[in-house]
Amino acid sequence: DIQMTQSPSSLSASVGDRVTITCRASQGIRNGLGWYQQKPGKAPKRLIYVASILQSGVPSRFSGSGSDTEFTLTISSLQPEDFATYYCLQHNSYPFTFGQGTKLEIK
Amino acid sequence: EVQLVESGGGLVQPGRSLRLSCTASGFTFGDYGMNWFRQAPGKGLEWVGFISIKSYGGTTEYVASVKGRFTISRDDSKSIAYLQMNSLKIEDTGVYYCTRVVTYSGYDSSDYWGQGTLVTVSS
Secondary structure (H helix, E strand, C coil): CCCEEEECCEEEECCCCCEEEEEEECCCCCCCEEEEEECCCCCCEEEEECCCEECCCCCCCEEEEEECCEEEEEECCCCHHHCCEEEEEECCCCCCEECCCEEEEEC | CCEEEEECCEEECCCCCEEEEEEEECCCHHHCEEEEEEECCCCCEEEEEEECCHHHCCCEEECHHHCCCEEEEEECCCCEEEEEECCCCHHHCEEEEEEEEEEECCEEEEEEECCCEEEEECC
């Protein structure tokens, strides 16, 4: 199975900050990587798929990049509603696997 | 509007069975594969399994920890996907989500998610 290593596991930041979260795959997954946002008690919400395609309706301050084994999610200017937990998910091959998650907290 | 509603969760003893349902609306159910995911209390997300559309044989895939115990099926006439869970273990406890799968450039990706249903395995 492909292991996804996500970092950092937690992050404190302020409104307006630029934030980057990284995921590394244990083997190449081409562009098969998605990013999901989850708020407490809610279902995950897809932000990015196929590494860099922005989900319709998601603000343009979110962006994804990378390919093969290294991927990043960038939030260009944090907004209050962005404080949540973020997960990467490799969707290149089954079994799909997640990173451990990044909890983004208000500084 | 696309909607996915899971049901069937609850408290069950170890070794027993439970069947979850995912009722879909707002799209042509038979045209989409479906994934199941789960999340143990306070933990991260885990992919559980997948079922393809009928024209691709309705093939299924499972995470190793549930293979041989869980079965995913679908009834396109009712727009429902099922997750039959047998020989349940305490570590199967969590919120179970169904999702719609969209294929883009050869990649399967979950776009819409249900609200989840809680399964608690305990004696």
